[in-house]
Amino acid sequence: MKWTQALATGHELIDEQHRGLFHCLEELETATTEQRTLLAVYSITRLKHYVREHFETEEAVMKQCKFPKFKEHIAEHENFRTKMAALQGKAVILDVSAEMVEFLADWLINHVAESDLEYAPYLRK
Numbered sequence: 618m619k620w621t622q623a624l625a626t627g628h629e630l631i632d633e634q635h636r637g638l639f640h641c642l643e644e645l646e647t648a649t650t651e652q653r654t655l656l657a658v659y660s661i662t663r664l665k666h667y668v669r670e671h672f673e674t675e676e677a678v679m680k681q682c683k684f685p686k687f688k689e690h691i692a693e694h695e696n697f698r699t700k701m702a703a704l705q706g707k708a709v710i711l712d713v714s715a716e717m718v719e720f721l722a723d724w725l726i727n728h729v730a731e732s733d734l735e736y737a738p739y740l741r742k
């Protein structure tokens with residue numbers, strides 16, 4: 618799945634980071650399909666760092682615009698951070714599966730398409 622304008626939050630930096638996340642996912646999916654394990658491990662590690670940086674940006678922005686579901690959103694991020702760290706721990710011992718990649722892609726795409734779009738109206742207030 619590609620990032621499209623329909624997923625835009627209207628926040629320049631966040632949207633740029635979302636595009637970067639989708640790009641990372643695409644790279645990871647290609648590496649997995651082509652069974653290039655080392656590249657997949659590298660992509661997962663890069664994705665983990667990228668996700669961490671992106672969540673920090675998003676959390677600061679949500680706090681600033683007083684998004685009412687701030688706490689719930691942070692909890693979603695927290696769960697994913699834990700899950701992502703566990704999967705990356707598996708990846709570095711070259712245990713990368715298609716299910717793992719599918720989970721990461723599904724979670725991130727759904728999160729951007731559903732949870733992230735919920736704070737978009739507050740950015741414009």
Ligand SMILES: [Fe+2]
Binds near residue numbers: 694728
């Ligand atoms: Fe988010």
